[in-house]
Amino acid sequence: MDYFQKISQKILEHFPNVTPESLTWSPTPKPELGDVAFRMFEAARTLNCPPHVLAARVVEEVRFGKEVIKATAAGPYVNFVLDKSLIGRQIVDTILTAGIRYGSHQSGIGKKALVEHTSINPNASPHVGRARNAMIGDSLVRLLRFEGYEVEVHYYVNDMGRQIGLLVLGIEEHVGPLTNGLPPAIPFEKVLQVYVEANARAEHDSEFAAQGYDLLAQMEQGNPDVQRRFRAVTDLCLKGQLAVLARLGITYDVFDHESDYIRDPHLDEIIAALKEKGAIFTDEEGRLVADLSHIGYPYEEGRYFVLKRANGSSMYGYRDLAYTIHKMNRGAQVNIIVLGEDHKMYAQQQAAILQAAGYPAPEAVYYSYIILKEGKMSTRQGKVVLLSDFLDEATQRALEKVRQEWTDLSEEQCSAIATKIAVGAVRFAILKVNPNKNVVFDWESSLSFTGDTGPYIQYSCARIASILRKFGNLPDSVGDDFVLETAPEWALCLKLAVFPDIVRSAVEQRSPAPVAQYALETARLFTTFYHECPVLEAPSAAQKISRAQLCAATRTVISNALSLLGIESMERM
RNA sequence: GCGCCUGUAGCUCAGGAGGAUAGAGCAACGGCCUUCUAAGCCGUGGGUCGGGCGUUCGAAUCGCCCCAGGCGCGCCA
Numbered sequence: 001m002d003y004f005q006k007i008s009q010k011i012l013e014h015f016p017n018v019t020p021e022s023l024t025w026s027p028t029p030k031p032e033l034g035d036v037a038f039r040m041f042e043a044a045r046t047l048n049c050p051p052h053v054l055a056a057r058v059v060e061e062v063r064f065g066k067e068v069i070k071a072t073a074a075g076p077y078v079n080f081v082l083d084k085s086l087i088g089r090q091i092v093d094t095i096l097t098a099g100i101r102y103g104s105h106q107s108g109i110g111k112k113a114l115v116e117h118t119s120i121n122p123n124a125s126p127h128v129g130r131a132r133n134a135m136i137g138d139s140l141v142r143l144l145r146f147e148g149y150e151v152e153v154h155y156y157v158n159d160m161g162r163q164i165g166l167l168v169l170g171i172e173e174h175v176g177p178l179t180n181g182l183p184p185a186i187p188f189e190k191v192l193q194v195y196v197e198a199n200a201r202a203e204h205d206s207e208f209a210a211q212g213y214d215l216l217a218q219m220e221q222g223n224p225d226v227q228r229r230f231r232a233v234t235d236l237c238l239k240g241q242l243a244v245l246a247r248l249g250i251t252y253d254v255f256d257h258e259s260d261y262i263r264d265p266h267l268d269e270i271i272a273a274l275k276e277k278g279a280i281f282t283d284e285e286g287r288l289v290a291d292l293s294h295i296g297y298p299y300e301e302g303r304y305f306v307l308k309r310a311n312g313s314s315m316y317g318y319r320d321l322a323y324t325i326h327k328m329n330r331g332a333q334v335n336i337i338v339l340g341e342d343h344k345m346y347a348q349q350q351a352a353i354l355q356a357a358g359y360p361a362p363e364a365v366y367y368s369y370i371i372l373k374e375g376k377m378s379t380r381q382g383k384v385v386l387l388s389d390f391l392d393e394a395t396q397r398a399l400e401k402v403r404q405e406w407t408d409l410s411e412e413q414c415s416a417i418a419t420k421i422a423v424g425a426v427r428f429a430i431l432k433v434n435p436n437k438n439v440v441f442d443w444e445s446s447l448s449f450t451g452d453t454g455p456y457i458q459y460s461c462a463r464i465a466s467i468l469r470k471f472g473n474l475p476d477s478v479g480d481d482f483v484l485e486t487a488p489e490w491a492l493c494l495k496l497a498v499f500p501d502i503v504r505s506a507v508e509q510r511s512p513a514p515v516a517q518y519a520l521e522t523a524r525l526f527t528t529f530y531h532e533c534p535v536l537e538a539p540s541a542a543q544k545i546s547r548a549q550l551c552a553a554t555r556t557v558i559s560n561a562l563s564l565l566g567i568e569s570m571e572r573m
Numbered sequence: 574g575c576g577c578c579u580g581u582a583g584c585u586c587a588g589g590a591g592g593a594u595a596g597a598g599c600a601a602c603g604g605c606c607u608u609c610u611a612a613g614c615c616g617u618g619g620g621u622c623g624g625g626c627g628u629u630c631g632a633a634u635c636g637c638c639c640c641a642g643g644c645g646c647g648c649c650a
Contacts, residue, residue, distance in 0.1 A: 029594085033593085041592065287648055301576060302645080305647075341645085345646065376643095376644095434586085436577095438578090452597060459612050463610060470609065471609090517588090520587090520597080520598095531614055573610085
């Protein structure tokens, strides 16, 4: 919604050659300059005159309506002093009317989207680096649902690796054979240690390593006994991993097991298509290899893509083709997969092969890794910060503060609040940064609840809640006597007005980061307002109601933004 | 070597389809709790936006070249 359409309309009427798109508004850099600025660069270009001349002409020649108190030319800009109450009323009214839907363009109504994310190998407890995938994916899902898409969230369970074979062997050494198909009698928390040990052993014990391969081969051949043993382990791990992710509010709709795609009929189509294009051969060592240069893949690097080993067993990337076709056949208009940056070339290779077989490829959303000061995290080597440990610590720290603050609340209530704060801190810390940036994990700064953090934003909501509790019943429609005059009120109000633009941009970019930045900036503007503009003790009755309604609108916008990030706002903290 | 990504204040990051004196937080220092929750606010100091050349009236933003870091490049998943 363009609240300044009346202003641009008058300009357009006076200068008929100017197009509406070329007249864009922005907040003024300083309140003294005015309440809103229009830039003249683009319009001046179409009129073929210098921008500052056009600005002067606009001020001189155009007759504006009653909402404009004063127009001033400032170089290439025209700054307007406005009847802020009039425009503020429209903005606040729009927000209060739309409520939890404010910001959505409903662009996904009647459309389906499929998002695959997380897809952690079912081995040990997830580390915070893996969680970046899950948080980005989950927020994209929330964004798409907010826009009205019917979203199906898929999780690909990679239950076919040699790593899993080694883990099965390692666990069986602890608890005995798993052939009965019952869950292993070992706590999930212990699996990391077993996994690290098994991998370390495979490094120097070549017989043990060979056993891992052998087990994988039998798994692929469909040995029911081996399948039961694998499934017992992968189910245990998947369940444990999902429990940790659920603490962050992340859930999935469909779990697809890699082992179900070993003999998928679509794979024959792929082979046939590659053959027809002369893009497949058996190399001197007996491997089945695709030569992607024959199907339009432009780089020398990654030109050769191995589909099957010499012994006939399939590679991960081969099975993945079948899985991807399965996903693409589910009739979704939007099909997204969240991948680590190390998969960029892999995804291009997959796309090339799929295209050759007449299938589309999913849109890939990439993110870079969270690394430790010592380097990359490695589950295999046990060099990790576990997500569960991190959440425990964050919750503990939050709980101490909450207990101190709210002595009258029960332990359950305190801990519910602390949990939300911990989730807010973790999710915000990850989601606010540009996903293609490496981040170095640091315990202290990650556990900070002050400054540019999720809890800071949640805190602004708690303050609003507190004011509105004390205010009592708030009229849900905005009256004719709505007042909005001061600079902090106006800055906040203008910020609230642009939330829909932020959502659109986030959806287009497939990135939650703009929403996170926006939530933070809005919370900051609210805090300035909070300190400078008393609500309950406002100078007039009309101002008291108006400010309370501005508070309510702010809470709506911030909590809508936070919910897109998977962060809850609360009444108290 | 080749491809993709990144380089902005001591540290962590915004801004990035060109436009008003480059913004936050952390850390440092100095203030503010009988006043809507101090997880807060105000103030001070701190930047040749990696370097160079170019396009433009105008470049942190676009192009080219260099430098530095991350990731990847035929039987891991």
